[in-house]
Amino acid sequence: MEFHYHPSDEIRGMESDSLNGKKLVLGVTGSVAIYKAVDLARELIKRSADVYVVMSKDATKLVDPQLFEWATGNKVFTEFSGEVGHVVLSQTCDGMVIAPATANTIAKLAIGVADTSVSLTALNFIGLRKPLVIAPAMHLAMYRAPQISEAISKLRSYGVMILEPQEDDVRAKFPEVDDIALAVEVAVLRGTDLRGVRVLVTAGPTREFLDPVRFLTNASSGRMGIAIAKEAYFRGADVTLIHGPVNRALIPKYVRSLSVTTTTEMLNAVVNELKNKHYDVVILAGAPSDFKFKDVSKMKVDSSIESLEVTLQPTPKIAEEIRKIYNGLVVGFAAETVGGDVNTLRDRAKRKLVERGFNIIVANDVSSSEVGFNSRFNEVLILGSNGFEKFIPKTRKELIAREILDIIKKLLRVNKT
Structure with missing residues (x-):
């Protein structure tokens, strides 16, 4: 032998x-x-x-x-x-x-x-x-x-x-x-199969400040949105990436990118892009904070106080706001904690798909530290407003980005015929 x-x-x-x-x-x-x-x-x-x-x-x-x-x-x-x-x-x-x-x-x-x-x-x-x-x-x-x-x-x-x-x-x-x-x-x-397609992507978290030092945020690294931006760029698309506070080393210098900090800034950046440029698809892979402090202190809050009561209020939903001015393809993301229950993940994703006016939603369970936030890997359930459903088991975020763009490519082709 x-x-x-x-x-x-x-x-x-x-x-x-x-x-x-x-x-x-x-x-x-x-x-x-x-x-x-x-x-x-x-x-x-x-x-x-x-x-x-x-x-x-x-x-x-x-x-x-x-x-x-x-x-x-x-x-x-x-x-x-x-x-x-x-x-x-x-x-x-x-x-x-x-x-x-x-x-x-x-x-x-x-x-x-x-x-x-x-x-x-x-x-x-x-x-x-x-x-x-x-x-x-x-x-x-x-x-x-x-x-x-x-x-x-x-x-x-x-x-x-x-x-x-x-x-x-x-x-x-x-x-x-x-x-x-x-x-x-x-x-x-894939070659340059997305040549001529204009893609707007959001990535990473946002910050909502209590005072000049402290802020409310989440554990998003921005890797998923950045992976989508890179994949789309190499496939020939015209890409704009709007990102929150992420590791600068992750941001590709060859992709046009805009940096924001707060949820309102991310919303304004997206709206400004849509008003001034035609985009074929908006991919909301960012993780903007859902809440902000009602009262923001201009000075650092004294750490010696015994207790501090704060009031949170909702931030604007980017998907809902852009639907007022944009009728094109919108892909949303939903990070849920469902303890591995795919049925619950599906139910929550379906609800958001309808409520937010998404054409596609990419949902993932962030209960596990092995996938999702701050990981190179993810495991997602993709649903479409047309009844499409696909589950992608744990794999590199770059490969998930490819799958998402493959689905978008098919939808764009259908919409143009």
């Missing part, structure tokens, strides 16, 4: 099986950010992909190809010579990502120069109209050079997905590994 084992098998599918059965080419060029490409290879494997690495000559001077062979369990391609390896890879693999991509590589691809193994393979993917994702990494001045900007525009016109780098004072840095992996996943599984 023959038995094949490689260390990469230990992490395969650790995140999800979303890329199960998919073969991906990872093109690596001679950037000092090359070490992060190893992390990307492993992240794609964690999502169940088979990864085949192609390295330029300059890349091999920085990192030994054996490192990538160890990371992926597959042969690394450095030179094709008289072989047709680039043809075979482009024909048999489902997509390619170049990360890191140097200015040299980007410029050459834009004019069709194929003088490295990476550019040779990439041009084949472009010619076959197969998914190609590029993650630039270079000095900021070089990234902003008009020649590179023109090259990026040209490649995008060919259908290539080029990610926005992380910028500091001097560098256009390697994008977040998770963002690159998500972009590749979306490119291979």
